[in-house]
Amino acid sequence: MTVTSTTAEVTTAGPAPGTDPVRRSRVDLLPYLLVAPVMIFIACLALVPAVFTIVQSFYKVDALDPPTRFDGLGNFVRLAKDHAVIGSLGNTALYVVIGVTLSTLIGIAAAVVLQRPFRGRSLVIAILILPWAMPGVVEGILWTGIFDPNAGLINSVLSSLHLSDGNAVLLGQNRLLTIALIELVQVWQIAPLSVLLILAVLQLIPSELYEAAQIDGCSAWGAFRRITLPLARPGIAVTMVQAVIATLNVFDQPYVLNGAANTGASVTMQTYFISFQDLDFGKGYALSLLITIVTLLVSLVVVRLVYRRVEL
Protein backbone atom coordinates (compact mmCIF):
# COMPACT_ATOMS: atom_id res chain seq x y z
CA MET A 1 0.00 0.00 0.00
CA THR A 2 1.39 3.37 -0.93
CA VAL A 3 1.87 6.16 1.55
CA THR A 4 -0.61 8.48 -0.07
CA SER A 5 -3.45 6.02 0.00
CA THR A 6 -2.92 5.13 3.65
CA THR A 7 -4.73 8.07 5.15
CA ALA A 8 -7.68 7.73 2.83
CA GLU A 9 -7.90 4.06 3.62
CA VAL A 10 -7.66 4.56 7.35
CA THR A 11 -10.26 7.27 7.44
CA THR A 12 -12.81 5.14 5.64
CA ALA A 13 -11.96 2.09 7.70
CA GLY A 14 -13.16 3.69 10.90
CA PRO A 15 -16.27 1.77 12.04
CA ALA A 16 -14.81 -0.42 14.74
CA PRO A 17 -11.69 1.16 16.21
CA GLY A 18 -9.52 -1.01 18.35
CA THR A 19 -10.93 -4.25 17.07
CA ASP A 20 -8.40 -4.81 14.36
CA PRO A 21 -4.85 -5.39 15.62
CA VAL A 22 -3.48 -5.79 12.09
CA ARG A 23 -4.65 -2.34 11.02
CA ARG A 24 -3.40 -0.81 14.23
CA SER A 25 0.13 -2.02 13.81
CA ARG A 26 0.50 -0.07 10.58
CA VAL A 27 1.79 3.47 11.05
CA ASP A 28 -1.09 5.90 11.16
CA LEU A 29 -0.04 9.00 9.24
CA LEU A 30 -2.91 11.30 10.13
CA PRO A 31 -1.50 12.62 13.45
CA TYR A 32 1.85 13.30 11.80
CA LEU A 33 0.16 15.21 8.99
CA LEU A 34 -1.76 17.27 11.55
CA VAL A 35 1.29 18.28 13.57
CA ALA A 36 3.63 18.64 10.58
CA PRO A 37 2.93 22.30 9.76
CA VAL A 38 3.54 23.42 13.35
CA MET A 39 6.68 21.29 13.61
CA ILE A 40 8.04 22.63 10.33
CA PHE A 41 7.40 26.22 11.42
CA ILE A 42 9.08 25.67 14.76
CA ALA A 43 12.02 23.80 13.27
CA CYS A 44 12.69 26.39 10.56
CA LEU A 45 11.82 29.59 12.38
CA ALA A 46 12.67 28.81 16.00
CA LEU A 47 15.13 25.92 16.32
CA VAL A 48 17.31 26.74 13.32
CA PRO A 49 17.55 30.43 14.34
CA ALA A 50 18.35 29.43 17.92
CA VAL A 51 21.20 27.22 16.70
CA PHE A 52 22.31 30.08 14.44
CA THR A 53 22.51 32.36 17.47
CA ILE A 54 24.58 29.89 19.46
CA VAL A 55 27.00 29.01 16.65
CA GLN A 56 27.43 32.42 15.11
CA SER A 57 28.13 34.15 18.40
CA PHE A 58 31.58 32.57 18.02
CA TYR A 59 32.01 34.01 14.53
CA LYS A 60 32.86 37.43 13.23
CA VAL A 61 29.69 38.23 11.30
CA ASP A 62 29.97 41.86 10.29
CA ALA A 63 28.32 43.37 7.24
CA LEU A 64 31.00 46.07 7.24
CA ASP A 65 33.88 43.61 7.71
CA PRO A 66 33.32 40.50 5.56
CA PRO A 67 33.76 37.59 5.21
CA THR A 68 32.20 35.65 8.08
CA ARG A 69 34.97 33.85 9.95
CA PHE A 70 35.54 31.94 13.19
CA ASP A 71 36.52 34.29 15.96
CA GLY A 72 36.47 32.23 19.16
CA LEU A 73 35.40 34.39 22.08
CA GLY A 74 36.10 37.60 20.15
CA ASN A 75 32.53 38.83 20.27
CA PHE A 76 32.29 38.25 24.00
CA VAL A 77 35.58 40.07 24.58
CA ARG A 78 34.34 43.02 22.52
CA LEU A 79 31.10 43.03 24.52
CA ALA A 80 33.01 43.11 27.80
CA LYS A 81 34.95 46.17 26.59
CA ASP A 82 31.87 48.01 25.35
CA HIS A 83 30.89 50.62 27.93
CA ALA A 84 27.42 51.04 26.48
CA VAL A 85 26.81 47.31 26.85
CA ILE A 86 28.14 47.20 30.40
CA GLY A 87 25.96 50.18 31.29
CA SER A 88 22.93 48.52 29.76
CA LEU A 89 23.52 45.43 31.93
CA GLY A 90 23.20 47.57 35.04
CA ASN A 91 20.16 49.35 33.60
CA THR A 92 18.49 46.05 32.78
CA ALA A 93 19.19 44.68 36.26
CA LEU A 94 17.35 47.74 37.64
CA TYR A 95 14.46 47.22 35.21
CA VAL A 96 14.16 43.61 36.36
CA VAL A 97 14.32 44.34 40.09
CA ILE A 98 11.88 47.26 39.93
CA GLY A 99 9.56 45.57 37.44
CA VAL A 100 9.35 42.16 39.10
CA THR A 101 8.89 43.68 42.56
CA LEU A 102 6.25 46.20 41.53
CA SER A 103 4.24 43.90 39.26
CA THR A 104 4.21 41.16 41.91
CA LEU A 105 3.12 43.54 44.68
CA ILE A 106 0.43 45.08 42.49
CA GLY A 107 -0.60 41.60 41.40
CA ILE A 108 -1.05 40.41 44.97
CA ALA A 109 -2.78 43.58 46.18
CA ALA A 110 -5.18 43.75 43.25
CA ALA A 111 -5.93 40.03 43.41
CA VAL A 112 -6.85 40.35 47.10
CA VAL A 113 -9.13 43.30 46.29
CA LEU A 114 -10.85 41.21 43.61
CA GLN A 115 -10.78 37.91 45.50
CA ARG A 116 -14.42 37.89 46.58
CA PRO A 117 -17.25 38.40 44.12
CA PHE A 118 -18.97 41.78 44.11
CA ARG A 119 -21.23 43.63 41.73
CA GLY A 120 -19.28 44.87 38.73
CA ARG A 121 -16.23 42.73 39.39
CA SER A 122 -16.08 41.35 35.87
CA LEU A 123 -16.23 44.89 34.49
CA VAL A 124 -13.35 45.91 36.75
CA ILE A 125 -11.35 42.92 35.48
CA ALA A 126 -12.16 43.83 31.88
CA ILE A 127 -10.87 47.37 32.43
CA LEU A 128 -7.88 46.02 34.30
CA ILE A 129 -6.64 44.01 31.33
CA LEU A 130 -6.80 47.01 28.97
CA PRO A 131 -3.15 48.02 29.47
CA TRP A 132 -2.09 44.41 28.84
CA ALA A 133 -3.90 44.44 25.49
CA MET A 134 -2.25 47.59 24.16
CA PRO A 135 0.99 47.88 22.22
CA GLY A 136 3.95 48.82 24.41
CA VAL A 137 4.96 51.51 21.93
CA VAL A 138 1.62 53.29 22.21
CA GLU A 139 1.77 53.02 25.99
CA GLY A 140 5.07 54.84 25.75
CA ILE A 141 3.25 57.62 23.87
CA LEU A 142 0.45 57.76 26.45
CA TRP A 143 2.91 58.09 29.31
CA THR A 144 5.02 60.66 27.51
CA GLY A 145 2.06 62.98 28.07
CA ILE A 146 2.26 62.26 31.78
CA PHE A 147 6.03 62.66 32.16
CA ASP A 148 6.37 65.62 29.78
CA PRO A 149 8.54 68.40 31.28
CA ASN A 150 6.24 71.18 29.99
CA ALA A 151 2.62 70.13 29.92
CA GLY A 152 2.80 66.72 31.57
CA LEU A 153 0.34 65.62 34.21
CA ILE A 154 2.98 65.06 36.88
CA ASN A 155 4.58 68.47 36.45
CA SER A 156 1.21 70.13 36.39
CA VAL A 157 0.15 68.49 39.64
CA LEU A 158 3.51 69.25 41.24
CA SER A 159 3.28 72.93 40.40
CA SER A 160 -0.37 73.16 41.47
CA LEU A 161 0.68 71.78 44.84
CA HIS A 162 3.58 74.27 44.86
CA LEU A 163 6.00 71.38 45.23
CA SER A 164 8.12 72.42 42.27
CA ASP A 165 8.16 75.01 39.54
CA GLY A 166 6.58 72.40 37.28
CA ASN A 167 9.41 72.12 34.81
CA ALA A 168 11.09 69.03 36.21
CA VAL A 169 12.76 66.97 33.50
CA LEU A 170 11.78 63.49 34.63
CA LEU A 171 13.34 61.34 31.92
CA GLY A 172 16.89 61.19 30.67
CA GLN A 173 18.75 63.01 33.44
CA ASN A 174 18.80 61.05 36.67
CA ARG A 175 19.49 57.42 35.79
CA LEU A 176 17.57 55.80 38.63
CA LEU A 177 14.55 58.08 38.20
CA THR A 178 14.54 57.54 34.45
CA ILE A 179 14.66 53.77 34.79
CA ALA A 180 12.07 53.70 37.56
CA LEU A 181 9.60 55.78 35.55
CA ILE A 182 10.15 53.82 32.33
CA GLU A 183 9.73 50.58 34.22
CA LEU A 184 6.54 51.92 35.75
CA VAL A 185 5.17 52.08 32.21
CA GLN A 186 6.16 48.48 31.57
CA VAL A 187 4.65 47.44 34.90
CA TRP A 188 1.45 49.13 33.74
CA GLN A 189 1.48 46.69 30.82
CA ILE A 190 2.52 43.48 32.57
CA ALA A 191 0.79 43.81 35.96
CA PRO A 192 -2.68 42.86 34.59
CA LEU A 193 -1.39 39.39 33.76
CA SER A 194 0.10 39.14 37.26
CA VAL A 195 -3.26 40.05 38.78
CA LEU A 196 -5.08 37.44 36.69
CA LEU A 197 -2.60 34.66 37.49
CA ILE A 198 -2.65 35.33 41.22
CA LEU A 199 -6.40 35.87 41.26
CA ALA A 200 -6.90 32.49 39.57
CA VAL A 201 -4.99 30.80 42.38
CA LEU A 202 -6.84 32.76 45.08
CA GLN A 203 -10.16 31.58 43.65
CA LEU A 204 -9.16 28.03 44.52
CA ILE A 205 -8.80 28.78 48.25
CA PRO A 206 -11.89 27.42 50.04
CA SER A 207 -13.71 30.16 51.94
CA GLU A 208 -14.08 27.77 54.91
CA LEU A 209 -10.40 28.37 55.63
CA TYR A 210 -11.04 32.07 56.15
CA GLU A 211 -14.16 31.40 58.22
CA ALA A 212 -12.25 29.01 60.45
CA ALA A 213 -9.47 31.53 60.85
CA GLN A 214 -11.94 34.24 61.79
CA ILE A 215 -13.55 32.00 64.41
CA ASP A 216 -10.11 31.34 65.84
CA GLY A 217 -9.71 35.08 66.26
CA CYS A 218 -7.32 35.55 63.39
CA SER A 219 -7.10 39.11 62.12
CA ALA A 220 -7.54 39.97 58.42
CA TRP A 221 -3.81 40.58 58.18
CA GLY A 222 -3.09 37.25 59.88
CA ALA A 223 -5.40 35.43 57.47
CA PHE A 224 -3.63 37.12 54.58
CA ARG A 225 -0.21 36.08 55.86
CA ARG A 226 -1.10 32.56 56.95
CA ILE A 227 -3.66 31.54 54.31
CA THR A 228 -3.65 33.78 51.25
CA LEU A 229 0.06 34.28 50.78
CA PRO A 230 1.22 30.66 51.20
CA LEU A 231 -1.54 29.25 49.02
CA ALA A 232 -1.00 31.90 46.35
CA ARG A 233 2.63 30.90 45.90
CA PRO A 234 2.19 28.85 42.70
CA GLY A 235 0.47 31.81 41.05
CA ILE A 236 3.08 34.21 42.38
CA ALA A 237 5.86 32.02 40.98
CA VAL A 238 4.34 31.96 37.49
CA THR A 239 3.74 35.70 37.73
CA MET A 240 7.33 36.39 38.68
CA VAL A 241 8.71 34.25 35.87
CA GLN A 242 6.55 36.10 33.36
CA ALA A 243 7.76 39.40 34.78
CA VAL A 244 11.40 38.30 34.68
CA ILE A 245 11.16 37.36 31.01
CA ALA A 246 9.35 40.58 30.11
CA THR A 247 11.64 42.92 32.05
CA LEU A 248 14.91 41.25 31.04
CA ASN A 249 13.90 41.82 27.43
CA VAL A 250 12.38 45.28 27.82
CA PHE A 251 12.64 47.29 24.61
CA ASP A 252 9.53 49.19 23.51
CA GLN A 253 9.10 51.43 26.55
CA PRO A 254 12.70 52.70 26.91
CA TYR A 255 13.01 53.02 23.12
CA VAL A 256 9.96 55.26 22.87
CA LEU A 257 10.28 57.15 26.14
CA ASN A 258 14.00 57.74 26.13
CA GLY A 259 15.29 57.12 22.61
CA ALA A 260 18.91 56.16 22.19
CA ALA A 261 20.00 57.87 25.39
CA ASN A 262 22.35 55.68 27.41
CA THR A 263 20.72 56.76 30.68
CA GLY A 264 18.14 54.03 30.39
CA ALA A 265 19.12 51.81 27.47
CA SER A 266 18.35 48.14 28.04
CA VAL A 267 20.37 45.15 26.86
CA THR A 268 17.84 44.40 24.16
CA MET A 269 18.22 47.97 22.90
CA GLN A 270 21.98 47.48 22.75
CA THR A 271 21.47 44.24 20.82
CA TYR A 272 19.35 46.19 18.35
CA PHE A 273 21.88 49.01 17.99
CA ILE A 274 24.83 46.62 17.63
CA SER A 275 23.10 44.43 15.05
CA PHE A 276 21.01 46.81 13.03
CA GLN A 277 22.88 50.09 13.27
CA ASP A 278 26.51 48.96 13.56
CA LEU A 279 25.68 45.81 11.52
CA ASP A 280 27.99 43.76 13.78
CA PHE A 281 25.74 40.69 13.78
CA GLY A 282 28.26 38.42 15.52
CA LYS A 283 28.42 40.71 18.54
CA GLY A 284 24.63 40.97 18.48
CA TYR A 285 24.34 37.18 18.46
CA ALA A 286 26.68 36.93 21.42
CA LEU A 287 24.67 39.49 23.40
CA SER A 288 21.33 37.87 22.66
CA LEU A 289 22.78 34.49 23.60
CA LEU A 290 23.79 35.97 26.95
CA ILE A 291 20.32 37.47 27.55
CA THR A 292 18.71 34.15 26.70
CA ILE A 293 20.92 32.23 29.11
CA VAL A 294 20.37 34.76 31.89
CA THR A 295 16.61 34.71 31.26
CA LEU A 296 16.48 30.92 31.50
CA LEU A 297 18.67 30.84 34.62
CA VAL A 298 16.78 33.57 36.48
CA SER A 299 13.43 31.98 35.58
CA LEU A 300 14.69 28.67 36.92
CA VAL A 301 15.91 30.24 40.16
CA VAL A 302 12.60 32.04 40.69
CA VAL A 303 10.63 28.86 40.13
CA ARG A 304 12.87 26.97 42.55
CA LEU A 305 12.73 29.63 45.26
CA VAL A 306 9.08 30.51 45.12
CA TYR A 307 7.39 27.45 43.73
CA ARG A 308 9.12 24.81 45.81
CA ARG A 309 8.20 26.18 49.16
CA VAL A 310 4.53 25.66 48.38
CA GLU A 311 4.88 21.95 48.80
CA LEU A 312 5.94 22.32 52.44
Next chain:
Amino acid sequence: MTKRRTGLRGLGVALLLIWSLGPVYWAIKTSLQTETDARARPAHYLPTNATLQNYSTLLSGDSDIPAQVRRSAVNIVVECGAATIVTVVLATLAAYAFARMRFRGRNVLFYAVLATMAFPAYTTLIPLYRIMSTFGLVNTYTGIVLVYVSGFLPLATWILHNYFASLPDGIEEAGLVDGARRLQVLWHLLLPLARPGIISTALITFLFAWGQFLFPLVLSSDLSTQPLTVVIAALQGRHVVPSTLLNAAGVLAIVVPAVLALAFNRYIVNGLLAGSTK
Protein backbone atom coordinates in the same frame (compact mmCIF):
# COMPACT_ATOMS: atom_id res chain seq x y z
CA MET B 1 -15.78 45.14 60.39
CA THR B 2 -17.38 44.07 57.13
CA LYS B 3 -18.26 47.68 56.48
CA ARG B 4 -14.65 48.65 56.86
CA ARG B 5 -13.63 45.83 54.56
CA THR B 6 -16.13 46.92 51.87
CA GLY B 7 -14.80 50.43 52.23
CA LEU B 8 -11.24 49.25 51.75
CA ARG B 9 -12.27 47.24 48.73
CA GLY B 10 -14.01 50.25 47.25
CA LEU B 11 -10.83 52.23 47.71
CA GLY B 12 -8.80 49.44 46.11
CA VAL B 13 -11.13 49.20 43.14
CA ALA B 14 -11.03 52.97 42.69
CA LEU B 15 -7.23 52.94 42.70
CA LEU B 16 -7.19 50.08 40.18
CA LEU B 17 -9.52 51.95 37.85
CA ILE B 18 -7.50 55.17 38.09
CA TRP B 19 -4.27 53.24 37.48
CA SER B 20 -5.69 51.41 34.46
CA LEU B 21 -7.60 54.26 32.85
CA GLY B 22 -5.69 57.37 33.90
CA PRO B 23 -3.06 57.35 31.15
CA VAL B 24 -5.70 56.43 28.56
CA TYR B 25 -7.87 59.29 29.70
CA TRP B 26 -4.96 61.71 29.52
CA ALA B 27 -4.17 60.67 25.94
CA ILE B 28 -7.80 60.97 24.84
CA LYS B 29 -8.03 64.36 26.51
CA THR B 30 -4.87 65.57 24.80
CA SER B 31 -6.04 64.26 21.43
CA LEU B 32 -9.25 66.31 21.74
CA GLN B 33 -7.43 69.58 22.41
CA THR B 34 -5.75 72.14 20.24
CA GLU B 35 -1.98 72.26 20.57
CA THR B 36 -2.18 75.60 22.44
CA ASP B 37 -4.66 74.24 24.98
CA ALA B 38 -2.63 71.06 25.42
CA ARG B 39 0.43 73.16 26.25
CA ALA B 40 -1.43 75.41 28.69
CA ARG B 41 0.00 75.91 32.19
CA PRO B 42 -1.39 74.72 34.48
CA ALA B 43 -2.71 71.82 32.42
CA HIS B 44 -6.43 71.56 31.73
CA TYR B 45 -7.64 68.42 33.43
CA LEU B 46 -10.71 68.37 31.22
CA PRO B 47 -10.61 68.87 27.45
CA THR B 48 -11.58 72.53 27.19
CA ASN B 49 -12.75 73.53 23.70
CA ALA B 50 -12.85 69.87 22.71
CA THR B 51 -12.37 69.32 19.00
CA LEU B 52 -12.18 66.32 16.72
CA GLN B 53 -9.82 68.21 14.44
CA ASN B 54 -6.88 65.84 15.04
CA TYR B 55 -8.95 62.80 14.19
CA SER B 56 -10.35 64.29 11.01
CA THR B 57 -6.82 65.31 10.02
CA LEU B 58 -5.60 61.76 10.52
CA LEU B 59 -8.55 60.10 8.83
CA SER B 60 -8.91 62.37 5.82
CA GLY B 61 -5.92 64.73 5.69
CA ASP B 62 -3.79 64.79 2.55
CA SER B 63 -0.46 65.58 4.11
CA ASP B 64 2.38 63.22 4.86
CA ILE B 65 1.64 62.14 8.41
CA PRO B 66 -2.05 61.23 8.00
CA ALA B 67 -1.21 59.26 4.86
CA GLN B 68 1.47 57.33 6.74
CA VAL B 69 -0.83 56.61 9.66
CA ARG B 70 -3.60 55.37 7.34
CA ARG B 71 -1.31 53.17 5.28
CA SER B 72 0.30 51.63 8.37
CA ALA B 73 -3.16 51.02 9.84
CA VAL B 74 -3.99 48.95 6.76
CA ASN B 75 -0.69 47.11 7.13
CA ILE B 76 -1.24 46.23 10.77
CA VAL B 77 -4.74 44.90 10.08
CA VAL B 78 -3.50 42.76 7.17
CA GLU B 79 -0.50 41.41 9.09
CA CYS B 80 -2.36 40.69 12.32
CA GLY B 81 -5.35 39.21 10.52
CA ALA B 82 -3.27 36.89 8.35
CA ALA B 83 -1.01 35.85 11.24
CA THR B 84 -4.03 35.09 13.41
CA ILE B 85 -5.81 32.99 10.79
CA VAL B 86 -2.72 30.93 9.92
CA THR B 87 -1.75 30.47 13.57
CA VAL B 88 -5.19 29.37 14.71
CA VAL B 89 -5.70 26.91 11.83
CA LEU B 90 -2.30 25.25 12.19
CA ALA B 91 -2.39 25.23 15.98
CA THR B 92 -5.88 23.70 16.00
CA LEU B 93 -4.80 20.79 13.80
CA ALA B 94 -1.67 20.13 15.85
CA ALA B 95 -3.37 20.59 19.21
CA TYR B 96 -6.08 18.13 18.21
CA ALA B 97 -3.48 15.50 17.34
CA PHE B 98 -1.41 16.16 20.47
CA ALA B 99 -4.39 16.10 22.80
CA ARG B 100 -6.54 13.34 21.37
CA MET B 101 -4.45 10.95 19.29
CA ARG B 102 -1.77 8.49 20.23
CA PHE B 103 1.28 8.24 18.06
CA ARG B 104 4.92 7.42 18.36
CA GLY B 105 7.02 10.44 19.27
CA ARG B 106 4.03 12.47 20.39
CA ASN B 107 5.53 13.52 23.72
CA VAL B 108 8.90 14.39 22.26
CA LEU B 109 7.35 16.58 19.59
CA PHE B 110 4.97 18.22 22.04
CA TYR B 111 7.74 19.03 24.50
CA ALA B 112 9.77 20.47 21.62
CA VAL B 113 6.88 22.85 20.92
CA LEU B 114 6.58 23.82 24.58
CA ALA B 115 10.33 24.23 25.05
CA THR B 116 10.43 27.05 22.52
CA MET B 117 8.10 29.03 24.79
CA ALA B 118 10.78 29.21 27.48
CA PHE B 119 13.08 31.23 25.25
CA PRO B 120 12.68 34.98 25.09
CA ALA B 121 11.29 35.99 21.69
CA TYR B 122 14.20 38.23 20.85
CA THR B 123 16.67 35.30 20.92
CA THR B 124 15.75 34.71 17.30
CA LEU B 125 15.52 38.33 16.17
CA ILE B 126 18.84 38.53 14.32
CA PRO B 127 18.81 35.06 12.73
CA LEU B 128 15.19 35.53 11.61
CA TYR B 129 16.11 38.81 10.00
CA ARG B 130 19.02 37.16 8.19
CA ILE B 131 16.94 34.16 7.09
CA MET B 132 14.23 36.47 5.78
CA SER B 133 16.76 38.61 3.96
CA THR B 134 18.33 35.49 2.39
CA PHE B 135 14.94 34.57 0.94
CA GLY B 136 14.11 38.13 -0.07
CA LEU B 137 11.27 38.31 2.45
CA VAL B 138 12.37 41.44 4.31
CA ASN B 139 9.80 44.18 3.85
CA THR B 140 7.07 41.81 2.67
CA TYR B 141 3.79 40.86 4.32
CA THR B 142 4.81 37.21 3.92
CA GLY B 143 8.02 37.67 5.89
CA ILE B 144 6.30 39.44 8.77
CA VAL B 145 3.42 36.99 8.89
CA LEU B 146 5.79 33.99 8.85
CA VAL B 147 7.74 35.40 11.77
CA TYR B 148 4.57 36.21 13.74
CA VAL B 149 3.13 32.74 13.12
CA SER B 150 6.32 31.00 14.21
CA GLY B 151 6.38 33.12 17.36
CA PHE B 152 2.75 32.58 18.32
CA LEU B 153 2.28 28.90 17.35
CA PRO B 154 3.72 27.37 20.55
CA LEU B 155 1.42 29.33 22.89
CA ALA B 156 -1.58 28.83 20.59
CA THR B 157 -0.93 25.09 20.38
CA TRP B 158 -0.59 24.90 24.15
CA ILE B 159 -3.83 26.79 24.88
CA LEU B 160 -5.78 24.73 22.34
CA HIS B 161 -4.22 21.50 23.53
CA ASN B 162 -5.56 22.23 27.00
CA TYR B 163 -9.04 22.87 25.63
CA PHE B 164 -9.08 19.69 23.55
CA ALA B 165 -7.71 17.67 26.46
CA SER B 166 -10.48 18.96 28.72
CA LEU B 167 -13.22 17.62 26.43
CA PRO B 168 -14.72 14.29 27.54
CA ASP B 169 -13.29 11.02 26.22
CA GLY B 170 -15.22 8.95 23.78
CA ILE B 171 -16.40 11.70 21.46
CA GLU B 172 -14.28 10.34 18.63
CA GLU B 173 -15.41 6.77 19.16
CA ALA B 174 -19.05 7.82 19.11
CA GLY B 175 -18.50 9.71 15.88
CA LEU B 176 -16.54 6.92 14.27
CA VAL B 177 -19.21 4.40 15.15
CA ASP B 178 -21.62 6.60 13.23
CA GLY B 179 -19.34 6.15 10.24
CA ALA B 180 -17.80 9.62 10.17
CA ARG B 181 -14.21 10.04 9.06
CA ARG B 182 -11.71 11.24 11.63
CA LEU B 183 -11.36 14.69 10.15
CA GLN B 184 -15.13 14.93 10.00
CA VAL B 185 -15.18 14.11 13.70
CA LEU B 186 -12.77 16.96 14.30
CA TRP B 187 -14.78 19.34 12.15
CA HIS B 188 -18.31 18.47 13.22
CA LEU B 189 -17.92 17.27 16.80
CA LEU B 190 -14.76 18.62 18.39
CA LEU B 191 -14.42 22.06 16.84
CA PRO B 192 -17.85 23.24 18.01
CA LEU B 193 -17.03 22.06 21.52
CA ALA B 194 -13.61 23.71 21.47
CA ARG B 195 -14.97 26.96 20.07
CA PRO B 196 -14.38 29.01 23.24
CA GLY B 197 -10.75 27.89 23.18
CA ILE B 198 -10.40 28.76 19.52
CA ILE B 199 -11.89 32.22 20.06
CA SER B 200 -9.55 32.79 23.03
CA THR B 201 -6.54 31.71 21.02
CA ALA B 202 -7.49 33.89 18.07
CA LEU B 203 -7.98 36.95 20.30
CA ILE B 204 -4.74 36.47 22.20
CA THR B 205 -2.79 35.87 18.98
CA PHE B 206 -4.31 38.95 17.36
CA LEU B 207 -3.54 41.14 20.37
CA PHE B 208 0.04 39.87 20.58
CA ALA B 209 0.50 40.55 16.87
CA TRP B 210 -1.00 44.02 17.23
CA GLY B 211 1.50 44.90 19.94
CA GLN B 212 4.59 43.84 18.00
CA PHE B 213 7.23 46.48 17.53
CA LEU B 214 10.85 45.30 17.43
CA PHE B 215 10.26 42.49 14.93
CA PRO B 216 8.45 44.68 12.37
CA LEU B 217 10.91 47.50 13.08
CA VAL B 218 13.64 45.18 11.84
CA LEU B 219 11.68 43.28 9.20
CA SER B 220 9.97 46.15 7.42
CA SER B 221 11.95 48.96 5.89
CA ASP B 222 9.30 51.24 4.45
CA LEU B 223 5.65 52.16 4.47
CA SER B 224 4.65 49.25 2.24
CA THR B 225 4.74 46.91 5.26
CA GLN B 226 5.35 49.01 8.39
CA PRO B 227 2.57 48.49 10.96
CA LEU B 228 1.00 51.33 12.89
CA THR B 229 3.23 50.73 15.93
CA VAL B 230 6.40 51.34 13.93
CA VAL B 231 5.04 54.48 12.27
CA ILE B 232 3.79 55.92 15.55
CA ALA B 233 7.16 55.37 17.21
CA ALA B 234 8.84 57.10 14.27
CA LEU B 235 6.44 60.06 14.53
CA GLN B 236 7.19 60.35 18.23
CA GLY B 237 10.88 60.75 17.44
CA ARG B 238 10.18 63.74 15.23
CA HIS B 239 9.66 66.89 17.23
CA VAL B 240 7.70 68.65 14.53
CA VAL B 241 4.73 66.34 15.10
CA PRO B 242 2.26 68.07 17.45
CA SER B 243 1.63 66.11 20.65
CA THR B 244 -2.14 66.35 20.14
CA LEU B 245 -1.91 64.70 16.72
CA LEU B 246 0.47 62.08 18.08
CA ASN B 247 -1.95 61.27 20.89
CA ALA B 248 -4.81 60.99 18.42
CA ALA B 249 -2.76 58.49 16.41
CA GLY B 250 -2.02 56.62 19.64
CA VAL B 251 -5.71 56.51 20.53
CA LEU B 252 -6.49 55.15 17.05
CA ALA B 253 -3.89 52.42 17.60
CA ILE B 254 -5.46 51.33 20.89
CA VAL B 255 -9.10 51.46 19.81
CA VAL B 256 -9.03 48.00 18.24
CA PRO B 257 -7.28 46.17 21.10
CA ALA B 258 -9.32 48.08 23.70
CA VAL B 259 -12.64 47.17 22.08
CA LEU B 260 -11.58 43.53 21.76
CA ALA B 261 -10.37 43.41 25.36
CA LEU B 262 -13.59 44.95 26.71
CA ALA B 263 -15.98 42.97 24.51
CA PHE B 264 -14.33 39.57 24.83
CA ASN B 265 -12.53 39.86 28.15
CA ARG B 266 -13.89 36.55 29.41
CA TYR B 267 -12.38 34.67 26.47
CA ILE B 268 -9.09 36.49 26.86
CA VAL B 269 -8.88 35.89 30.60
CA ASN B 270 -9.70 32.19 30.22
CA GLY B 271 -7.21 31.80 27.39
CA LEU B 272 -4.45 33.53 29.31
CA LEU B 273 -5.06 31.36 32.33
CA ALA B 274 -5.14 28.21 30.19
CA GLY B 275 -1.89 29.32 28.59
CA SER B 276 0.02 30.27 31.68
CA THR B 277 -0.75 27.61 34.25
CA LYS B 278 -0.56 23.92 33.93
